[in-house]
Amino acid sequence: MQRWKQYGSLAALFAVAIAAGLWGFRATGGALPWAKRSAKALQRGVKESGGSLIDLGRGVVIAGPIRKGGMVLEFVGLIVLLVAVGIALYVYADRYRGLNDKTA
Amino acid sequence: MAHIHLGEGSFPLWALVLWTLVGVGLIGVVTYRVRKGGIKTHQIALAGIGAAASFAIFQLNLPVWGGIHMNLTGLVGILAGPALGALIALVVNIFSAALGHGAVGLLGANTLVNATEAVVAYYIFKTLMRMDWDIFPASASAATIGLSAGAVLMGAIIVISGVNGSALPRADLTIAVAGLVGLNLGVAVIEGILTGFVVQFLASVRPDLVGLGDRQQGEEDLSGVTA
Numbered sequence: 001m002q003r004w005k006q007y008g009s010l011a012a013l014f015a016v017a018i019a020a021g022l023w024g025f026r027a028t029g030g031a032l033p034w035a036k037r038s039a040k041a042l043q044r045g046v047k048e049s050g051g052s053l054i055d056l057g058r059g060v061v062i063a064g065p066i067r068k069g070g071m072v073l074e075f076v077g078l079i080v081l082l083v084a085v086g087i088a089l090y091v092y093a094d095r096y097r098g099l100n101d102k103t104a
Numbered sequence: 105m106a107h108i109h110l111g112e113g114s115f116p117l118w119a120l121v122l123w124t125l126v127g128v129g130l131i132g133v134v135t136y137r138v139r140k141g142g143i144k145t146h147q148i149a150l151a152g153i154g155a156a157a158s159f160a161i162f163q164l165n166l167p168v169w170g171g172i173h174m175n176l177t178g179l180v181g182i183l184a185g186p187a188l189g190a191l192i193a194l195v196v197n198i199f200s201a202a203l204g205h206g207a208v209g210l211l212g213a214n215t216l217v218n219a220t221e222a223v224v225a226y227y228i229f230k231t232l233m234r235m236d237w238d239i240f241p242a243s244a245s246a247a248t249i250g251l252s253a254g255a256v257l258m259g260a261i262i263v264i265s266g267v268n269g270s271a272l273p274r275a276d277l278t279i280a281v282a283g284l285v286g287l288n289l290g291v292a293v294i295e296g297i298l299t300g301f302v303v304q305f306l307a308s309v310r311p312d313l314v315g316l317g318d319r320q321q322g323e324e325d326l327s328g329v330t331a
Contacts, residue, residue, distance in 0.1 A: 006241040013248055014293050021290015025169055027283035033171030035109040037287070041280040042110070042267045051170065058167040065204035066163055075163055075203055082156035086149070093149035 026050065035064055106217050106254040106288050107162075107175070108262065112207045119265035120209050127194075127212030130219060134190045143188070150313075151188040154180040159196045163205060172291050177254070178247025179299045181222030182229045183306075183313060189222025190215075213265075217258045225250025225299075239307045239314060244300030248292045255288035 028041040031051025040047070061067065066075050115123075143151075158176040165171050175196075181189035197214045200206045206214055229246035237245075259281040263274070270277060307314045 001236055003238065006237050010241045010245050013245055014296070017248060017252065017289040017293045020286035021169065021288075021293070024283045024286025024288070024290065028280065028287060029170075031170045033165060034107075034173070037170060038109050038284055041284055042262070042272070042277065043270050045272050045276045045280045046283050053169060055167040055171075058171070060167065061165045063163045063165050063173060063205045069204045071203045078199055078203075079156070079160050082152070082159055086153035086156040089149035089152040093146040096145055 025053065031055065033064065106221065106251065106258040106285075107173075107206060108210050108214055108217065108258055109205075110207060110210065110262075110267065112209050114207070114268055115210065115213075115265045116268060120212075123210070123216060123261060123265070124212035127215045130190060130216060131194055134187045134219075138187050138191070141187075147184065147188060151184045151192055154184050154188075155192045155195050158192060159199050162196055162200055163203070168294065169287060169291055172287075174291070174295045174298070175218060175221065175251070175254075176295070176299070177218045177221035178225035178250040178295060179243075179302055181225040181250060182243055182246060182299070182303060184222075186223040186226045189226060190219035193218035193222055213261050217254045217261070220257050221250045221254035223250075224253040240300045240304045243303035243314070244296040247299035248296030251292035251295055252289050255285045255292065258288070259285040 026048055027046040028037050029047055030049030031053075032040065032049075062072060062075060066072060154176075158180050161174050161176050163173065165173050177189065177193060180192050184192060194211075194215045197206060197211055197218060201208045201211055201214075225246045228249050229242055232242035232245060262281050262284075263278050266274070267277065272280065303314055
């Protein structure tokens with residue numbers, strides 16, 4: 001398929017999704033974190049509000065239930081464990097790749 | 105990023121039972137197909153890495169659209185395939201619920217939502233590749249559509265179930281949920297672009313990872329792509 005059609009379709013898809021996102025953002029309380037937004041919207045219904053779409057000052061934070069529940073250490077431990085298992089599996093798979101891609 | 109963040113007891117009991125049964129049914133079918141079709145060793149490795157990446161990013165709240173997290177379920181679906189993608193969705197949701205991010209009672213519903221994202225993204229990606237699309241637009245479109253499908257399912261689950269303690273009539277609840285779904289579509293664009301770049305990079309260093317061999321042969325491998 002011609003490249004301009006591919007990117008045109010992608011741009012159209014993005015345009016529709018962003019329009020829906022902007023409406024949803026304003027209709028469900030504006031600049032609110034997701035959990036607070038969904039709780040408020042489902043209890044009180046739609047309520048127009050604004051705020052900035054991007055708040056770089058807040059930075060990237062660990063999800064509220066983990067941060068406030070004091071589970072950050074467990075979260076980091078799980079990440080380390082999953083990454084270690086993932087890398088170990090990759091090394092294992094890479095080592096045995098020559099052996100005909102056996103089924104596991 | 106669709107994910108039902110309601111607390112325990114937010115859904116009526118019948119809804120919990122219903123979504124848990126449907127979720128168990130989905131995982132049962134997926135497990136049966138995986139056991140019947142087998143998994144290549146390298147696909148397990150890909151699934152392990154995908155689960156780690158998805159779980160990690162699941163817990164990070166980004167300061168855009170008010171504060172959202174990404175799932176990477178579209179990326180996981182494209183790389184690991186629909187069967188392993190659904191299993192990864194289950195694993196990520198179990199770990200997340202264990203940390204308090206998502207209710208344990210909603211594991212079935214949330215697994216359904218995230219598995220849908222992975223499955224839809226996989227099939228859209230395969231379809232677009234067969235239509236000879238480039239890697240970036242194909243993967244970005246697939247991830248965006250997959251995530252949108254998950255968001256719509258999330259909304260449908262909430263509306264069908266109703267929310268305990270909410271005085272909203274069903275019509276008003278539907279409008280509120282539509283707003284949440286709409287926001288998710290906006291977030292899907294960010295995740296779609298990210299997925300597009302990741303898949304394009306992987307295609308440049310390991311083209312077999314994104315199934316370019318499949319495109320040439322016109323074959324489809326339900327258990328995922330090759331590594």
